[in-house]
Amino acid sequence: MSNEVEKTAAAAGTKPLLEVSHLKKYFKVGNKRTLKAVDDVSFNIMPGETLGVVGESGCGKTTCGRTCVGMYDPTDGTVLYNGKNIHELKGAEKKAFTKEVQIIFQDPYASLNPRMTVAEIIGEGMDVHGLYTGKQERQERIGQLLRMVGLNQEHANRFIHEFSGGQRQRIGIARALAVEPRFILCDEPLSALDVSIQAQVANLLIRFQKELGLTYMFIAHDLAMVKHISDRVAVMYLGSVVELATSAEIYSNPLHPYTEALMSAIPIADPDIEDSRQRIMLEGEVTSPIDVPPGCKFQSRCPRAKECCRKDAPELKEVSPGHFVACHFAGK
Amino acid sequence: MAEEKVMTPQVEEEAVEIGKNWKANPHKWTGDPNQPLLEVKNLRVSYHTYAGEVQSVRGVNFDVKHGEILAVIGESGCGKSVTARTIMSLIRHPGVVKEGSQILFEGKDVLSMSKKELSQYRGGDCGMIFQDALVALDPTMRVGKQIMENLRIHSKMTKKEAKEEAIRLLDVVGIPNAETRFRQYPFEFSGGMRQRAMIAMAVACQPKLVIADEPTTALDVTIQAQIMELLKRLRDEDGTSIILITHDFGVVAGFADKIVVMYAGQIVERGSRKEIFYNPQHPYTWALLGAVPRLDWENKQMLRTIRGTPPDLVAPPKGCPFARRCELCMNVCLEEMPPVKEFPGEGPENHGHSAMCWLYADDAPAEVREKAEALRVKGGEGHE
Amino acid sequence: MNTDTVSIKKPEDRFAFVDQDSLYADEITRKNIGFWADAARRFKQNKVAMFFLIVLVLLIVMSLLGPVISGKDYITINGQDKNMAPCSQYWLGTDNMGRDLFTRSWVGLRTSLVIALVAAGIQLVVGCLYGSIMATLGGIVDDVMMRIVEVISSIPNLILCTLLLVVFGNGYVQLLFALSVTSWTGTARLVRGQILKLRESEYVLASKAMGGSNMHRILKHLLPNTLGLLILELAQAIPSVIFSETSLSFLGIGLMPPNFSLGTMLQQGQSTMNFYPFQLLVPCVLLSLLVLSFNVVGDALRDALDPQLRN
Structure with missing residues (x-):
């Protein structure tokens, strides 16, 4: 698979910003059992691109994201940022990495320190990396960041419990942007927000990407939103990527049965479409990621499962340019 | 008089239209079909906090007919959940239902019911499905027993009958191996299963009205589709009226008959599903x-x-x-x-x-x- | 930012569109209130707690000023004035050696308070250090240190104290040591739990991702968010230490004459209870008031500081 990745990268003429190859992250859970949160995942992210990662809860998307930005140490595999293995960075290089890579968290209530004012929260990264020369400059920059996310200087000295979820999430974005990063891991930044606020934040993310040339890894369970924001989408199931393609391709030509089911389960806000739609109903629920049986991970819920699915795990193959699927029957 | 005569055939037509799906359960079908099952009149609810009186619901009116699905849609803090709780008469301190508010269930005011009437009403005539099943189910009690309790409070079933009924209900809501599941505790269920168990509990006594407060918000999309299908079947087969509280227009599109859009404690728009969309x-x-x-x-x-x-x-x-x-x-x-x-x-x-x-x-x-x-x-x- | 002042001057303006830039929908109407200010506000709302806070302050002030007010010392033995009932010369009477009970009570209270404060302080510092070391190092160190805590806390407190005092003798230092030798284990566990919880919280992760050093994280995130908990722990430790000290002294294994505290006064009063009840009553009332006010104030503090009650 890594060969194909390199080929596509070479074809585009640029080097990927983030290269993830054969990444594994296992957790030990009691009784000598292992939870394979991330199980042999490979992908790359080009500069200025948004890679969306979707999957249901427990599919390992958050663990995968956090391992990719160095919050967790991988069990196996490598993550290269700008060609350097991020888990082996030391000293100044490590510090530079923490400035270039930021995270926007899911829960706007838990991700901001309740004892700090907005100015302290946004200024924290600037303090750590020494991004200003004087108090005056720091204050101006904070004001500028607040205005970028639609708030203003007045809010700087308030404590975060006075803000609504959407306002907090915007403060979280301002905090991430404060250190002028290149790559932002968006870990379900919209799922705790109201619909009208989701749109605000999504628009902000899209706008900042255009204006500041940011690269995103956008993790969410809301396929519609992921498809909307991302250039390419990776669908994860039980720790593995089962399908990876451009977002238009994923929508118009889903090849993995899980992607198809996911797509058909998403409600569309249009009564006529909803009334005439035939849903692919998946039986059962996501199986536990602990002690997964051999073969295809999706076999227990798959409507197409055959004998070979129980024996061999399908590999992620490129079925058409840029469209990767891990299914024995893809394209057949 | 002349007007009444003109109205009558239409009313009958509607009754047939609504009633066609649950002829198997005629006991449900009581009263005048044109009389709403639930009427909410000028509902106002406030919460007293340090910052002052938070007027969560500010004069809300709507009604739900027999066998109708009403969706209340709005963002968090718009008062939709408070409205749902008030219908179940679950408002506690520091919440206060203001003077002049009325909730009529089959013509009877829920807000002035006696304790005895309320216990028949809650869980008997009116079931509620919460967003978070893990909180709503008693973690120390077996799931089956919780359903049995509800059955035994509201009907004169013997223990054995209640058990059989509870197993049947678990089966109906699509829980496999109902008999084994009957003896398990809520934490042994997955999220979707818990939600199903809660639905089984809510519909155990064949309520006329089910209030579903964000029933699928905590669930994954594939499970959400299953649960919504289940709720829809509940209406189509048993003729239960449903109030669906949600923030998701997508869920409502294929589900509701009528939609009420709430904002800042008030209804800003109401209409049929197609009118709203x-x-x-x-x-x-x-x-x-x-x-x-x-x-x-x-x-x-x-x-x-x-x-x-x-x-x-x-x-x-x-x-x-x-x-x-x-x-x-x-x-x-x-x-x-x-x-x-x-x-x-x-x-x-x-x-x-x-x-x-x-x-x-x-x-x-x-x-x-x-x-x-x-x-x-x-x-x-x-x-x- | 406030557009509420826009008023409709002419009737034809009623349906004129408002300039979109003048509308500001992110306004916060509630007043700006910090964590501590909010906690203080909630505390002030609790009338009972405010009353006992005043009682507490009075007790502390009196323990310093009481002897000065009465103008008598608390050591001089006065043979003629033994066991006197309250009178104009001795406001609360005298004890069996003719010493002024009023003065002695306040001094005894002072001793009890100082012992309680110091012991609670030791408990907090040791518990805090121990707990944070457990949480930060983790792994085997954590396991071993946790087992030590378990062993210590499984020894009955009173027996251990008695043993220590019997072996090392009676005195302030020995008493303080005996009182704090086991009490810190609870604090250590509490701090360990809190730090483990905070370390996984997203804002600490965010700080880590931002490249902040360990020290930065401890000072900016862990400490401020543990402070409330520590204040509570202190408020709850003080009355319990007062009780332990009093019980030990009452049993005659705490302080020894000429040192005295409320506990030793209780012991003395108890022996003459049938004839001179005020000798027991005075230290009794003071002790009850002291512990009661600490408990009520501590409870109110918990309500005021608990973030879950914030709305």
């Missing part, structure tokens, strides 16, 4: 419809946003609550409460479409309406 009148409704990306939309287009945040209901604005976020805010919107305008729809199912907005005031000039028409999104098409 294809002919939205209130700027808030059309903004909401444009704010959610749809799978069949073009990529990376700017979503329609609503600026800012909803007003703090400690000090609700004196004019339209949405005015400050509205693209078409007029002077009058900031000063006075907007009037409710009725829109005559085509066909009987599209009756009762109305919106609370100054754009449609009788004395509003024509150019205002033209601008509104230009900005309105029909059927939720993308914008910008």
